[in-house]
Amino acid sequence: MNLTHRPRRLRRDGIRGLVSEVDLDARDLVAPVFVDATATERVPIESMPGQERVPVDEAADRVAELRETGVEAVLVFGIPESKDDRGTRAWAEGGVVQEAVRRITAETDAYVITDVCLCEYTSHGHCGVLEPDAAGDPTLTVRNDETLELLAKTAVSHAEAGADMVAPSSMTDGMVGAIREGLDDAGFADVPIMSYAAKYESAFYGPFRDAADGAPAFGDRRHYQMDPANAREALREVELDAEQGADVLMVKPALAYLDVVSAVRREFDHPVAAYNVSGEYAMLHAAADKGWLDREAAAAESLLAMKRAGADLIVTYFAETLADRL
Template sequence: MTFPTVRNRRLRASAALRSMVRETSLSANDFIYPLFVTEGTGVREEIASMPGVYHLSLDLLEEEIREVASLGIQAVLLFGVPDHKDELGSEAYGNNSIVQRATRKVKEWCPDLLVVADTCLCQYTSHGHCGVIRRDERTGRVDVDNDASLELLVKTAVSQAEAGADIIAPSNMMDGFVHAIRAGLDEAGFEHVPVMSYSVKYASAFYGPFRDAAHSTPQFGDRKTYQMDPANVREAVREAESDVAEGADMLMVKPALAYMDVIRLLKEQFDLPVVAYNVSAEYSMVKAAAMQGWLDERAIVLETLLGMKRAGADIIITYFAKDAARWLQQR
């Protein structure tokens, strides 16, 4: 049957009716809020390319953590900004390194708030790459040594779990990283700690502001030999299949906004929870336009996050988490 018998507008006639038949919902439970913790005291430094996002020293972190928890957000994602870097990123896996200390503090202040630990080396290496650098003496080619990097990533993951991290989130895109980390966690007695794998992480231009925040810009070359080509979709399925086979508990797509098709594909192909990372440039573009008065920030943000959820994301990592949680409370 067609018009005039079928009138699709009938179910849009009032706010109550629209709410009753709404297919996708958004809540603070869907969000993970990223935080950048740094050495020093009295540090609350706004990141120039990410208005409203700060470098925070541990002595000023408690207020932020309690605010996050009060808004109903269930988890934070911790990134460390160390004061020392070396070729092997040793500050990533030290028991008293910045993320490990921050994790212990968060669990002391808000035991029920989940701590997700980013497991990578790029913020901690002097060269800014996500692993150990090796030079081929025959060709002179410099690249990341995949298997040597795995050993350090396992050390990092175990040290984060020992500090109290609830979820390990490896973002390095080394082959076999989930298998290595899962085995390392299990051997250390952390078989209960889930792995949120950055399964599909593209070599994207949308990471620029994050690299300002994490001080993780590569000092030479780029990350295209380990992060994915933005043109590829079938490869995303292969990456996710590998991680599922290796023991991943959640699968992430990063970035989110330009990769909605990939989020949908993983949702359809796999039974694990899908995580979308609403990355730094996606945040900063909206902030910049809102500051110019060119758009309604609240409306744009909530529509964008809803779109990610509709595409198939079960969880969204977003710098808008606090704002979005407040806006949702006001509805």
């Protein structure tokens, strides 16, 4: 048999790497860092093996450890010392993220991105101000426009502390525009916004809510995070954020939404981010602990799939583990 086309010719050592269509590099990865204002020592996160909450005074040390592996960027989340119904510690000058960012930027050369949301700071655990009913009890309706002002204040406080980029994650309508206006008015026109532009109401967030102490005290977030059934809606959401000035467009989660990552890549010329979320991380760890798969190989393949789908950068808890290998 005369086979004219033999794809195996290009799968041999020596040529295989030269014709590889997608490369994964440590510089593509963003490592989440959890800073806990209530902690006096590092606290392992049981549902996320290898991850931990760190005290504020160890935030820079933790980031320095990540930098040694080749990771260049971090995404900072905060667990505050106290919470209230409006999440006022989110924008406090002496808040946990603000203090951590000052230390990280003073002591490391990492690129520092901050999560901008209220769920970790509100006593009810929802991503904004709740609408009270006639009896004065909160309902599951988040007051969208009132929340925008608080998100903008939070973003500005992060920029004042030295954040290189802010990343609003609340899926509040108009959040990018409000934050862009707030940053510009405060003299931070050069601080970019990485928007969680298509963030789904997902079952894969469970371990993160343990890590960040951000689980809703009641109800869920389906009224403001996206329905997992919807892909066309994601493009509408992303378009709105792009029009409002988002510099980077994120899809979250990643693995179960690679079709959305790919669609965003085709339709928009902005950098695209994918968030390899806590549940995706935890399930690979659990399977590897059973001996069912190779943890690092499966993690690397997963991240490569996100790059192949069109992600330019990936937020992942595997950043530290894989950076040296990459």
